[in-house]
Amino acid sequence: MSASTPHRPVRADAERNVARILEAAKVVLAEDPTASLERIADEAGLARATVHRRFASRKALLEALVAQLNEQYLRALHEAKVDSAPPLIALHRVTELVMEIKFSHRLVMDVVTAGTPARWSYLSAEVRERAELLFARLHASGAITAAHPSWCLKIYLAILDEVHHLPAGAPELASCADEVTARTTLQVTTVLGALGGAPLPH
CATH class of the missing domain: 1.10.10 (Arc Repressor Mutant, subunit A)
Known part of the structure; x- marks a missing residue:
């Protein structure tokens, strides 16, 4: 010792x-x-x-930044309890946390992903697996009609890029002081609509 x-x-x-x-x-x-x-x-x-x-090398540094992002996404998925919380609530919570992560890394996100063949290809297998579990649970609960978790995740990520890059004050965003809340609401409602989903409970 x-x-x-x-x-x-x-x-x-x-x-x-x-x-x-x-x-x-x-x-x-x-x-x-x-x-x-x-x-x-x-x-x-x-x-x-x-x-x-x-x-x-610079490449090694960028890989470390990617690993750091994946760790934060995994913490968000864990905090949202994607394997045990009511699926719609988990979807809303993990989206809120992901929005916060993206805003905290907003200026460097494009640099980190620039060298990847697809914008979201840097996500680790564990992050994808946990996210796909949530979409499988959403389908099993009847919250969405789309049955393929990997496809659901692709749709979610594509919409997330669009929502994240909307300029502040865009008409698509709800009029509220909290930008993360506005973007989270737009993301979740758009994803549910795209996947044949139910509205969020009030």
């Missing part, structure tokens, strides 16, 4: 450095999608060698 103790501060420092690099990358890449690792190192206040030690 004592032999491993001296290494803990090193691991903690490394984890803090990775967190600083990723936060700096979000800021820098939002301003300049072509920014180098050197510029990201400057923003993070770290030696360039430190950044290169943690991320051997």
Whole structure:
């Protein structure tokens, strides 16, 4: 036990450095999608060698940002209880959480997904599996008529892109002070309509 103790501060420092690099990358890449690792190192206040030690290439850094996004989506799916909560309630809650994630990453999202063959291909298998479970439950409950979870998820993600990129004050958005709520409502009602669904309970 004592032999491993001296290494803990090193691991903690490394984890803090990775967190600083990723936060700096979000800021820098939002301003300049072509920014180098050197510029990201400057923003993070770290030696360039430190950044290169943690991320051997810009591609590796983008992959780390993608992994971070997937972790946040998984937490949202867990918090929404997609496997146990009433399906319509879970759909609304997970949509609300996803909207919050997308807004917190709004400026860097396009950079992260630019290199993927399809806009949502960066989603992990676990995220897809959990999301498809929700759509299977929605169909089983009679909330939607579309029976294929993978197709339902594709429709959901396509609509999510459109809703997310609507300009503030667009007529499609409900008139309320909370933009996340307005976009969540539009997303859920549009998805349910597209999948032959029932209205949300009041």
